[in-house]
Amino acid sequence: MNAASHDHPAARALSIADVSHAFGERRALADVSLEVPAGSFTxxxxxxxAGKSTLFALITRLYDNVxxxxxxxxHDVRRAPSAALRQMGVVFQSRALDADLSLLQNLAYHAALHGFGFAAGRARAMALLDIVGLSDKARERVRALSGGQARRVEIARALLHDPRCLLLDEATVGLDIGAREGIIALVRDLVARRGLGVLWATHLIDEIAPSDRIVLLHKGRVLYSGGHDGLLSETGATTIRDAFTAMTGAADAKPGGAPA
Amino acid sequence: MKPVAMDSLAPATESFRSRSGISGYLACFNGIVWREVLRFVHQRERFLSALVRPLVWLFIFAAGFRQVLGVSIIEPYETYVLYEVFVTPGLIGMILLFNAMQSSLSMVYDRETGAMRTLLISPFPRWFLLISKLIGSGAVSLLQAYVFLLIAYFWEIEPPPLGYLTVMPALFLSSLMLGALALFISSIIKQLENFAGVMNFVIFPMFFASSALYPLWRIKEASPLLYEICRINPFTHAVELIRFALYVKLDLGSLAAVLGYTVVFLAAAIYAYNPSKGLLGRRGPPGGAA
Incomplete structure (x- = not known):
């Protein structure tokens, strides 16, 4: 995708401009701006x-962005919530599957929430379970799954309605190394093959690849937004870990540099 | 993990447009109701405990009170009735009340676990999603109430056969009203632990300060203040609506009250769950995480 096409609104899977949010007196986000181009892993x-989950709640309209x-x-999530929600698939930080229902029932329920008829919903659910390697467990209860398998079901669910923007909030928390790598590979493949724009929220630096875009959020403020190499050159660090430490340290040292 | 082959997944054949039309709404409604019923079927203990509670009242409490508490001829009854007969509509109301609050509990639980978010990020309007959930929960309550009536029949609680049909809309409407109240309560409960407070401050006062266990005229004799409290209690009107409907009669006052309370509670719940107006976004980040 060339630079010019990025200027077109539809080329941006997600665009956030000057978003702030507070819980009473406590400010959680301050003037957050970021973009997730289509076909990018951000x-x-x-x-x-840092405010990641609050930002997710605002994007998904669980909270109102005032x-x-x-x-x-x-699509503006406030003015056209329905159109915006149709275009996004979400994997929340906490598990959001019904443990007493089977994998297929969970996905069919989600399909219904997006207006798919019974047969069409189940057909898509089975196709997606096949893609994430769990079609043989379709009729098993979610309760019987491992953490990694449950995450794959959630990713399948997030893709069920064919979204263009995929949001994942700490999707690998609590998973072993093998499961983590499997989930990350699956999502990167979605970016490459289907051109999805992915916003991957994490606190784990080793999940970042050199080709990724990075948005560094610290105490509700965006400290950096850009490419992997740009972050290194801006801080003069040789690793992302060092760059992260340098940038957040500088922000903390600055008086009034971050919201309480 | 199996090698990913996303190319094998065809784009959604049903377009956004068709999915947001009437058929889409219908599919969404069916899905929500279907899930409520499925959850209920999977939780047999819940079904049993919902039945055991009123049956204990019917078999033990009512049998004991039969001797000490006489009921004079009051509408809708045309003769003297046994205390068990009088108390049955109240016990049906108890089923609806507990089921509604159980549903509220599950919503708080869903919110804590994140399952509620799955519902709320559906592209359909939030009021539609919440009403669909209420109707689903109402369908489950209806099923429980009829099983209770069936058991009560063998305990000589024998309303006219047509009453089993005419009571259905009363049950459903009462269930909607209590469900809407529970939905609103679920929006203001911050954590699951607070639900014990709901039991003490909502369920028990609603149940005991009503006409479920004793006729209002007896309460009036005992305490005019309590009588007035009972009269404004929505649960009283639900019980009376059910009592009259079970005997193929209509209590217009109760019907109007139940309808009015349903609208008010529903409006409050939809307001509370509306991100631009309600309470959810003001309280704190989801699940305690930021």
Whole structure:
């Protein structure tokens, strides 16, 4: 994709401009702006408490964004929530599957929530379970799955309605190394083959690849947004870990540099 | 993990447009109701405990009270009735009340586990999603109420056969009203642990300060203040609506009250779950995470 096409609103899977949010007196996000181009894997990097989950809640309209603008594939989540929600698939930090239902029932329920008829929903559910390697467990209860398998079901669910923007909030938390690598490979493949725009929120620096875009969120502020190499050159560091430490350290040292 | 072959997944054949039309709404509604029923079927203990509670009241409490509490001829009954007969609509109301609050509990649980978010990020309007969930929960309550009536029949609680049909809309409407109240309560409960407070401050006062266990005229004799409290209690009107409907009669006052309360509770719940107006976004980050 060339630079010119990135300017077109539809080329941006997600566009966030000047978004702030507070819980009472406590400010959680301050003037956050970022973009996730279609066909990109963008890492939202931040420590626990940085504001990642709050940002996800705003994007998915669980909270109302009263300041700034959030657009999904060109649709404003506040003015056109339905169109925006149709274009996004979400994997939340906490597991959101019904443990007492089977994999197929969970996915069929989600398909219904997106308006798919019974047969069409189940057909898509089976196709996606096949893709994530769990079709043989389709009729088993979610309760019986491992953490990694449950995450794959959640990714399948997030893809069920054919979204153009995929949001994953700490999707690998609690998984062993093998499961983590499998999940990351699956999502990177989605970017490469289907041109999805992915926003991958994590606090794990080793999940970042050199080709990724990085948005560094610290105490509710975006400290950096750009390419992997740009972050290194901006801080003069040789590793992302060092760059992260340098940038967040500088922000903490600056008086009033971050919201409480 | 199996090698990923995303190319094998065809794009959604049903377009956004068709999925957001009437058939899409219908599919969404069916899915939500179907899930409520499925969850209920999977939780047999819940079904049993929902039945055991009113049956204990019917078999033990009502049998004991039969001797000490006489019921004079009051509408809708045309003769003196046994206390078990009088108390049956109240016990049906108890099933609906507990089921609604159980549903509220599951919503708090769903919110804590994240399952509620799955529902709320559906592209369909939130009011539609919440009403669909209420109807699903109401369908489950209806099933429980009829099983209770069937058992009660063998305990000589024998309303007219047509009453089993005419009570259905009363049950459903009462269930919607209590479900809407529970939905609103679920939006203001921050954590699951607070649900014990709901039991003490909502369920028990609603149940005991109503006409479920004793006729209102008896309460009036005992305490005019309690009588007034009972009269404004939505649960009283639900019980009376059910009592009259079970005997093929319509209590217009109760019907109007139940309809009115349903609208008010539903509006409050939809408001509370609306991200631009409601309470959810003001309280704190989801699951305690930021």
């Amino acid at each position: 890492v939202l990097l931040g420590l626990n408490g 300041s700034g603008q959030i657009r999904v594939c060109g």
